[in-house]
Amino acid sequence: MAFILKKAAISALVALGLFFLMIGIRTEAGSSGQLIYWTRFGELAAMVGAVFAGSIVIELLRRWIGPVGGVELPAGVRATFATLGRLLAPALLIFALLVPVIFYKERYLLDLGILVLTYVMLGWGLNIVVGLAGLLDLGYVAFYAVGAYSYALLAQSPLPLPHLVDGFPFVAFSMEQLGPWAFWVLLPVSGLLAALWGVILGFPVLRLRGDYLAIVTLAFGEIIRLVILNWQDLTGGPNGISGIPRPTVFGIPLTPGEHGFAAMIGVPFSPTHRLVFLFYLILALALLTNWATIRLRRLPIGRAWEAMREDEVACRALGINITTTKLSAFAIGAMFGGFAGAFFATRQGFISPESFTFQESALVLAIVVLGGMGSQLGVALAAIAMIGGFELFRGLDQFRMLVFGGVMVLLMIWRPRGLIGHRAPTVFLQKRTEISSSLVKEGHG
Amino acid sequence: MSAAATPLLAIRGLRAAYGKIEALKGVDLDIATGEIVALIGANGAGKSTLMMSIFGRPRARAGHILFGGRDITALPAHEVARLRIAQSPEGRRIFPRMSVAENLQMGADATPGSAAERAMSLERVLKLFPRLEERMAQRGGTLSGGEQQMLAIGRALMSRPRLLLLDEPSLGLAPLITRQIFAAIRALNREDGLTVLIVEQNANHALRLAHRGYVMVNGLITMSGGGMELLQRPEIRAAYLEGGRRA
Numbered sequence: 011m012a013f014i015l016k017k018a019a020i021s022a023l024v025a026l027g028l029f030f031l032m033i034g035i036r037t038e039a040g041s042s043g044q045l046i047y048w049t050r051f052g053e054l055a056a057m058v059g060a061v062f063a064g065s066i067v068i069e070l071l072r073r074w075i076g077p078v079g080g081v082e083l084p085a086g087v088r089a090t091f092a093t094l095g096r097l098l099a100p101a102l103l104i105f106a107l108l109v110p111v112i113f114y115k116e117r118y119l120l121d122l123g124i125l126v127l128t129y130v131m132l133g134w135g136l137n138i139v140v141g142l143a144g145l146l147d148l149g150y151v152a153f154y155a156v157g158a159y160s161y162a163l164l165a166q167s168p169l170p171l172p173h174l175v176d177g178f179p180f181v182a183f184s185m186e187q188l189g190p191w192a193f194w195v196l197l198p199v200s201g202l203l204a205a206l207w208g209v210i211l212g213f214p215v216l217r218l219r220g221d222y223l224a225i226v227t228l229a230f231g232e233i234i235r236l237v238i239l240n241w242q243d244l245t246g247g248p249n250g251i252s253g254i255p256r257p258t259v260f261g262i263p264l265t266p267g268e269h270g271f272a273a274m275i276g277v278p279f280s281p282t283h284r285l286v287f288l289f290y291l292i293l294a295l296a297l298l299t300n301w302a303t304i305r306l307r308r309l310p311i312g313r314a315w316e317a318m319r320e321d322e323v324a325c326r327a328l329g330i331n332i333t334t335t336k337l338s339a340f341a342i343g344a345m346f347g348g349f350a351g352a353f354f355a356t357r358q359g360f361i362s363p364e365s366f367t368f369q370e371s372a373l374v375l376a377i378v379v380l381g382g383m384g385s386q387l388g389v390a391l392a393a394i395a396m397i398g399g400f401e402l403f404r405g406l407d408q409f410r411m412l413v414f415g416g417v418m419v420l421l422m423i424w425r426p427r428g429l430i431g432h433r434a435p436t437v438f439l440q441k442r443t444e445i446s447s448s449l450v451k452e453g454h455g
Numbered sequence: 456m457s458a459a460a461t462p463l464l465a466i467r468g469l470r471a472a473y474g475k476i477e478a479l480k481g482v483d484l485d486i487a488t489g490e491i492v493a494l495i496g497a498n499g500a501g502k503s504t505l506m507m508s509i510f511g512r513p514r515a516r517a518g519h520i521l522f523g524g525r526d527i528t529a530l531p532a533h534e535v536a537r538l539r540i541a542q543s544p545e546g547r548r549i550f551p552r553m554s555v556a557e558n559l560q561m562g563a564d565a566t567p568g569s570a571a572e573r574a575m576s577l578e579r580v581l582k583l584f585p586r587l588e589e590r591m592a593q594r595g596g597t598l599s600g601g602e603q604q605m606l607a608i609g610r611a612l613m614s615r616p617r618l619l620l621l622d623e624p625s626l627g628l629a630p631l632i633t634r635q636i637f638a639a640i641r642a643l644n645r646e647d648g649l650t651v652l653i654v655e656q657n658a659n660h661a662l663r664l665a666h667r668g669y670v671m672v673n674g675l676i677t678m679s680g681g682g683m684e685l686l687q688r689p690e691i692r693a694a695y696l697e698g699g700r701r702a
Contacts, residue, residue: 310564310565313553313557313560313561313564314561314564314565316550316552316553316557317550317553317561319552320550320551320552320553321548321549321550323512323544323548324544324548324549324550325561326510326512326531326532326533326536327510327532327536327541327542327544327548328536328541328561328562328564328565328610328614329533329534329536329537329564329565329566329614330533330561330564330565331531331533331565332533433552435553435554435556435557435592436557437554437556437557437560
């Protein structure tokens with residue numbers, strides 16, 4: 011008990027130090043610009059008291075509920091939980107596929123679903139860099155921005171493209187003439203450009219690890235944002251870029267009129283069609299990211315990423331080239347960020363530097379950490395919880411950050427390794443069977 | 456075999472330093488194919504530095520390292536490993552969050568070899584350390600110290616090395632486990648003809664195992680000779696055996 015009180019007192023003291031100026035003294039600019047201030051010691055006392063009481067409550071909760079792992083659940087219950095856990099991912103996938111069917115009339119929910127899936131994709135992309143390769147990247151939003159701006163700028167630029175159809179030599183034709191195919195041609199281009207910037211970031215940070223790497227990536231993210239903000243001729247600066255081409259169903263525009271998708275399949279036009287299409291598009295992109303990650307983890311390159319996260323020195327001694335391993339992790343992670351960025355641009359039709367602040371990087375990183383570094387399902391659940399939770403508490407208005415922070419603290423107390431901290435192995439080495447061993451013996455003789 | 460004529464590994468006048476502190480002050484060392492060579496010496500004599508400098512960390516300031524006649528002094532670490540020089544580093548350095556199977560797979564990933572060769576190496580490793588087979592799906596970090604050492608050696612063997620470097624394989628292990636590991640090294644040498652360089656503080660064990668030994672003091676080789684021959688020398692007994700026991 012003395013320990014709890016002591017801890018609560020220390021927390022309260024820290025709170026007093028923090029809040030003394032933040033809450034205790036309120037400053038404002040007066041009518042003629044002079045500084046006016048007044049004290050709010052009552053509120054300060056209430057805050058410090060709340061911290062003191064809250065600290066005691068948390069500590070008590072921890073004692074009662076803390077040792078969850080110590081409680082032996084009956085075998086039947088555990089087996090049920092295991093089955094539920096296995097079924098969770100397929101169930102989520104089926105639910106995701108059905109969302110536009112179930113919520114066809116709820117534009118708001120469809121929009122929210124698209125937003126959640128965008129963050130699922132960003133989380134999975136960043137998971138390659140942070141979760142698998144162990145490179146703490148605080149500037150992931152830079153690649154998201156590169157993807158978005160690549161698509162937005164290229165789709166509207168008169169850059170010449172080689173035109174192969176009319177034979178040799180090339181006849182130049184402009185990007186603007188891509189017309190309805192703009193998104194499909196420029197999506198891979200945006201991804202590749204983002205990957206290129208991933209490599210550009212990768213080179214200077216090859217020797218950095220941990221905190222130092224985090225600072226440089228943070229700066230990188232800010233540099234990209236500030237360049238976009240200030241290079242007015244190209245990016246429009248704070249005004250952003252508007253009129254970005256909307257996506258098409260492989261060339262068929264989602265517009266009213268006789269050439270639109272609705273007319274093609276013979277149903278009346280509805281603006282919801284575009285939302286449904288965007289939903290499936292981002293779902294497909296996210297699943298592509300997931301599939302690629304799962305595949306890569308089973309290949310030597312993915313294994314090398316994970317081994318590099320564990321021990322760089324040992325990797326080198328085993329013949330792993332750390333330079334290419336790191337650069338490939340940055341490049342591939344950035345590429346998926348770029349895809350998500352291009353999707354974001356085509357979805358919004360308008361982008362500006364405001365969408366690519368550090369807060370986005372922090373949010374995506376929080377999703378990865380909360381999900382349990384390296385766990386695909388965990389990242390998806392965390393994205394749903396974070397983005398969905400944000401919306402859920404919209405009614406609480408100014409308190410939602412408070413609720414959000416509180417949930418994060420509780421989660422890190424009870425599940426310090428993330429929602430799903432378990433890492434599934436990818437290699438199942440088998441000893442050779444009798445047949446193959448006898449074959450080899452034959453070779454010897 | 457022309458092992459006697461051209462040594463598999465030849466170190467000539469090797470100097471290396473950490474900043475201003477010179478750790479190797481001109482070391483000469485030879486390892487012939489099929490030999491077990493022990494490098495013994497007190498803490499801080501430069502044994503591990505010598506082993507690490509084969510992998511270019513720290514890089515040699517002077518002198519040469521020749522492997523099979525080729526100068527590898529300036530080669531980056533991963534390329535040295537691809538020449539099939541494998542090491543079980545000091546402190547074992549297994550991948551704690553990856554499974555035993557994945558750890559072993561990592562040993563074979565970067566060096567060329569067919570699936571059949573890989574399966575053969577795996578079979579050899581598991582025959583040598585049957586304990587690892589029981590632990591294949593377990594995370595490396597959950598193994599006991601002895602098992603981790605077995606895993607580190609097993610991982611190194613997965614690349615079918617021409618030269619195996621072992622840095623203090625007995626460190627922190629119970630005598631029984633140490634004996635098992637040394638028996639495995641002897642078996643690898645006798646049955647597979649594997650060439651081994653072993654760095655040890657446990658001079659008694661290492662010199663009994665080795666064909667030849669080198670004694671290192673303050674960054675210099677001060678003595679060399681047959682393993683048992685070194686073990687009989689009074690100055691070795693005084694410095695590394697009885698003295699060590701009394702301490």
